[in-house]
Amino acid sequence: MSRREGALAAELKRRLQILGAQTFIDGAAIKTGSDTGNLIARLEGSREVPPLLVNAHMDTVQPGEGVSVLFKDGVFTSDGRTILGADDKSAIAVILEALSVLRENQIQHGPIEIVLTTCEEAGLKGAKNLDFNLLTAPYGYALDGSDTEGIIVQAPSANRFEIRLIGKDAHAGAHPEQGINAIHLAAKAMAGLTIGRIDIETTCNIGWIEGGVATNVVPPLVTLRGEARSHDEAKLQGVTAGIIEAFEEVVKEHRRRTGLDGLPQMETHVERSYGRTRISEGHPLVLLAKQAAASLGRSLRTKISGGGSDANVFFEKGIPLGILGTGMREVHTTRESVRLDDMIRATELLVAIIRQHSKA
Numbered sequence: 001m002s003r004r005e006g007a008l009a010a011e012l013k014r015r016l017q018i019l020g021a022q023t024f025i026d027g028a029a030i031k032t033g034s035d036t037g038n039l040i041a042r043l044e045g046s047r048e049v050p051p052l053l054v055n056a057h058m059d060t061v062q063p064g065e066g067v068s069v070l071f072k073d074g075v076f077t078s079d080g081r082t083i084l085g086a087d088d089k090s091a092i093a094v095i096l097e098a099l100s101v102l103r104e105n106q107i108q109h110g111p112i113e114i115v116l117t118t119c120e121e122a123g124l125k126g127a128k129n130l131d132f133n134l135l136t137a138p139y140g141y142a143l144d145g146s147d148t149e150g151i152i153v154q155a156p157s158a159n160r161f162e163i164r165l166i167g168k169d170a171h172a173g174a175h176p177e178q179g180i181n182a183i184h185l186a187a188k189a190m191a192g193l194t195i196g197r198i199d200i201e202t203t204c205n206i207g208w209i210e211g212g213v214a215t216n217v218v219p220p221l222v223t224l225r226g227e228a229r230s231h232d233e234a235k236l237q238g239v240t241a242g243i244i245e246a247f248e249e250v251v252k253e254h255r256r257r258t259g260l261d262g263l264p265q266m267e268t269h270v271e272r273s274y275g276r277t278r279i280s281e282g283h284p285l286v287l288l289a290k291q292a293a294a295s296l297g298r299s300l301r302t303k304i305s306g307g308g309s310d311a312n313v314f315f316e317k318g319i320p321l322g323i324l325g326t327g328m329r330e331v332h333t334t335r336e337s338v339r340l341d342d343m344i345r346a347t348e349l350l351v352a353i354i355r356q357h358s359k360a
């Protein structure tokens with residue numbers, strides 16, 4: 001799970017060293033609260049080309065501890081009591097296997113920088129606090145997707161927000177007119193909003209609400225939390241502002257009518273979760289992956305994602321990462337699965353990319 005990647009990091013460090021890599025743990029732990037920093041491994045190459053970056057994350061969502069893995073008909077699942085954690089352990093397995101293949105077959109390759117982050121599932125915190133000074137690769141790949149025949153080159157930016165509506169408490173039976181019902185105000189504001197899909201590239205959600213004291217008390221406070229995402233920066237800011245304004249309108253309208261002690265009031269907090277990614281079809285990383293797929297007699301199509309990942313943070317830092325799939329399915333659920341065949345396909349593609357890259 002997030003913030004408890006230490007034992008896995010130590011084991012991966014040991015295995016990566018056996019595979020000939022130099023390993024480093026950065027100082028991100030102080031910021032993330034994890035029991036380890038991000039793990040960075042550098043494998044020297046025999047070809048003089050710029051390093052290639054390969055990324056995956058070490059944490060999983062909950063419930064992800066004490067996983068009992070079942071393998072039936074070529075498919076890995078959990079026993080249904082926990083997630084499987086193929087997101088993103090399947091990627092780590094693929095990376096280790098690809099490095100073993102390179103070594104066993106003495107395949108010529110360029111330098112490779114492997115970045116295994118912490119706290120991806122906890123707001124990309126590992127990547128956000130990664131020591132980018134340890135990296136020199138101009139671009140690379142994140143293994144954190146489902147489709148082994150696709151490469152994700154576009155992901156949205158996202159904002160998170162919290163709205164606190166402050167009303168006034170009062171006895172619900174004796175003096176309701178002395179109170180301001182914060183839940184009712186929130187309901188009015190929400191009723192006027194378009195929630196969910198706004199357009200083809202924009203979504204928003206109010207996903208959490210809490211408020212009220214008891215049935216006989218006019219609720220003095222309600223707190224809502226939500227998010228907005230868009231592939232278009234202006235739309236993202238527009239949708240976020242629109243939600244906040246809807247609440248402000250209701251608050252203002254109520255104040256105009258009653259003006260009770262300057263109430264109701266409202267506090268808002270908007271935070272940027274991550275910036276969007278946009279990698280062009282002609283970018284070397286896209287061409288390289290497509291050439292590698294072609295060398296295997298396969299094709300790879302570019303795809304757009306609706307979610308954020310470590311790749312968003314790397315993109316903002318100037319290191320574009322295409323997201324490759326490992327075959328993981330129904331992630332973040334107890335029905336999560338991954339086919340062994342798909343992991344083999346992902347490994348073949350990664351090895352082919354590394355081979356192709358050394359010819360650049």
Ligand SMILES: [Zn+2]
Binds near residue numbers: 057088120144
């Ligand atoms: Zn993931």
